[in-house]
Amino acid sequence: MAEISEAPTSSDPPNTKSEEEHFDPKTMRKTKPGLKRLFLTLTVFISFLIALPFLLKSIEIYRAPLPFEDIDLLSTEMEKNHLLFPCQFQVVFVNFDDITAVNELGLLIDSHMQKLTSENSPPCGACGNNVTVAVTIDSNSNCIHSESGNGDSKWQCGMLNGFDKVNDHDEDFDEYLESVLDSKNRKVYTVVVMNRKQEDVRIVVGKYRHAWIVGNDSVEKAVEKMAEIFIKVFVNGGKEEGSIRGEFMPVGADGKVVLSFSLLNSDPHDWVYDWDFKELDEILLAPVVDALRPVADISVESQVLYHTPKSSYSYWDDTQGSYIFSTKDLPFFVNSNEWHLDTSTAAGGRSKVLHFVLYVPSAKECPLKLQLPNGEISMTNGFISPMWGGIIVWNPPACVENFQMQHLSRHKISSEDLKMISEVFMGQLRQLFGLKSESLYVGGFATSVLLTSDKGFAEWELDVLSRHHTCFNLLQCGTTLGSLSRLVQSLPRMIIMDEIGKQVKYSLEAAKLSLGNVSLGYSDASAVSSRKARALAEDAFYHPSMMSVSYYSFEHCFAVYSPFFLPVSLHVLLAVMREWKRYRVENRKYLAWKVKVKVE
Known part of the structure; x- marks a missing residue:
């Protein structure tokens, strides 16, 4: 481009010869x-x-x-601190005329409970030191209450006068105590100690929130036994493991559980069996679904399959008169190639599917029995697989008959057999949730009888499940949100939709609500809120908008766009620098000429 300079004005004097001689074109110029x-x-x-x-x-x-x-606050709190629920305990001594110091007796009971608690660190969902113990002396001459008792739940003296069905009718006495104590609404755990002249001391744990000890026992021994009932049974659920952190929970990340029941006919050429699943649902499942509602959202499905042989082998035992399969063959019992069990719509999602299989063996291996490691035959003829489900081998009555006469005929499992099967399924479900299937608790001081509930779970067992699931859900919620936080901060170019922000916000609100319910001792409400908090945290972490895009760093973005813009931008920048440098040089030449002219 040609340089355009300002022309000299007409008023400029004409250049003289001397000026031309002193003009240096390399360092001066006459035009601007x-x-x-x-x-x-x-x-x-x-x-x-x-x-x-x-x-x-x-x-x-x-x-x-x-x-x-x-x-970060929630994640840190759940990692460092165990959730401890406030627990209210009540002890009633009946027909103990020589006891008057109820406050000292309450301190003694609390001391024994602390000893049992201090054996291991308090597990998540326990009570720790957050307990209150109320003591009542109900005798013919005294009715004394301790100072720590709650006025609304105090024992009314004389309630057991004339009640003689203590040892003979446990169910009736359990219902009577519940009508008196109303533990379902008051949430108080009660142990009644009745001083009676009998040889053996009998301990029974009811299906609500109370237990009773009957017999001629000393106060010191009774205190040891009731402390064990409070801590080992009512608080820990009869389990010896110390922490919920290492325990698997058979509940999906979305708080849902699918109970899938399957009836497998190994070889339909021998016989075909069907069942009235509606009856099984009414006997077993409807009360269970309602009882476990705070812990999980449970749905039920069923199916009947044919041509489903097992994978393991069995052998004939003349002594037992049956085919035997041992516990070492259990890992190979399930035939995943032939047993098409995962037909549920929830099988591919985050809901947990628990399979309950009723296996009908073929005539070639019937009757089929499970042999335990000690050589005895299993009474239930079934087994469980943790986090998967349970299996029952049911030998049909046709095993002892001529199976050729039953060729291609259809049968239906009787109501009596279906009831027995439902009881075994209930025991397996209890084991999958971490509870005992037997009706006895063998403790360090005594053996207690555990009454069974029609809905499969006692009230105190539901409290244990609610507390433990609250801890597990809040721990998983804090871990998931913490992982999401670290992931988002490590990837500055990750897309975060408004829906994810709302899910995280609502998850934190539900977690805070659950923690508030924990401090108040509301185990059911805290379990519901914690389940919601965990489900929302999982939804945010696995949101489709976060999983469908490949994220990259800013350096990668610069490397992608620089071939398009860097060459042109570099040339423009160099041109500006060159023109600015040229203008400054030419301007200095012009100023040098002006100075030269003024001096001369």
């Missing part, structure tokens, strides 16, 4: 340098600068704000 070239290059450069924000906006990643501080 033009600004057109500099203006054009600056215009192009400024247009690039103006377009830069639009470019950055076009590649901007939307990120909804997340409460990182609240997430």
